Amino acid sequence: MITEKLQNFLDLIKKENLGKLPDDLHVTRKAGALVAISQGNVIKIQKPGVLHCPLFTSLFSHEEINAGTIRDKFERQIENWKMFTAGRHLCDDRIVVPFGASEMMMYALKRGSIDAAITVCEGAGTVISANPALIQGIGAYMNGLFYTTPVPAVIKNIEKDGGIVLSPENAEMNQFKGAIKAIESGYLKIAVTVRGDQQQEIIKIRKLEKSLNKEVKIVILAVCNSGITLQEAETVAKYSDLAWSCASKHIRDIAGPLSILQVGMKIPVFVLTLKGIDFISSYSKDKNLQEILNADAGSKHYITAAGYKEGAIKLNMGKFSVYLYETGGLPVAASDEPGPLL
Secondary structure (H helix, E strand, O other), rough: OOOOOHHHHHHHHHHHOOOOOOOOOOOEOOEEEEEEEEOEEEEEEEEOOOOOOHHHHHHHHOOOOOHHHHHHHHHHHHHOOOOOOOOOOOOOOOOOOOOOHHHHHHHHHHHOOEEEEEEEEOEEEEEEEOOOOHHHHHHHOOOOOEEEEOOOOHHHHHHHOOEEEEEOOOOOOHHHHHHHHHHHOOOEEEEEEEEOOOOHHHHHHHHHHOOOOOOOOEEEEEEEOOOHHHHHOOOOOOHHOEEEEOOOOHHHHHHHHHHEEEOOOOOEEEEHHHHHHHHOOOOOOOOOHHHHHOOOOOEEEEEOOOOOOOOOEEEEEEEEEEEEEEOOOOOOOOOOEOOOOO
């Protein structure tokens, strides 16, 4: 889906490139700013709308976000992981973002709560895989992907590592078609990441699940939600199982109060359904999490890695310790969050 904002960005690139888009072009986003990369080089960056992000600071040691620090981020990723190039590193099993979508899908695949995950990769588009390391390698450093062109070497290596590329000929990004392809490939328990601005895909995936037999379970992970509209946030809250708050005020205001569980404080993940609870429970080796939340049906909880306070239940998530608290309402805010919220 090409939005008006994306089309305007592509038109500027075309104007600066003798009236045509580069044959190799990938558009991602950071801090509300679209970023274009071609032939392993950052060629255009919009002015960011978010000026501070605790995750950005943690991963890349930049306190402020501007065109220069964004460029540095992507140049590091291109140098270290060959992202946006034919040499793209694809498999990894390290936790990069403590409460990241790819990290959760990796663990869910390892522990059998899902049997396939659907994500997107630059140079390949929509990818379906049952390989936990492939899903994590693709997603660990991937911001939202808005436009991509095929990179044959990336597609070949994804397929070599057990992934299914939806459209090798044009690297189409279509998570709804990806869900259909996954089901046709025999997968019944599926997790799929969808950008929050792709509300029609979110609705169609949920309707697809409901139209099939009860053996098919699709967990929808709404990601890359910075700057989405009020209507898009309402769709995310109504149809998704988990929603990443990113720098979105609307997600905090709408999905937050409707959620059962909040995971993390600075950039919360809101778990909206019992299916989402089942999915995220795979990220913890402790059976306590699901048992506690099932036993306390109707109550609300939040999880934080901050130090112990009275009333906390200590749990393991990923490879680190966290604390579970009951609360009267969600969301629970932190002093350090992305800003300004979009």
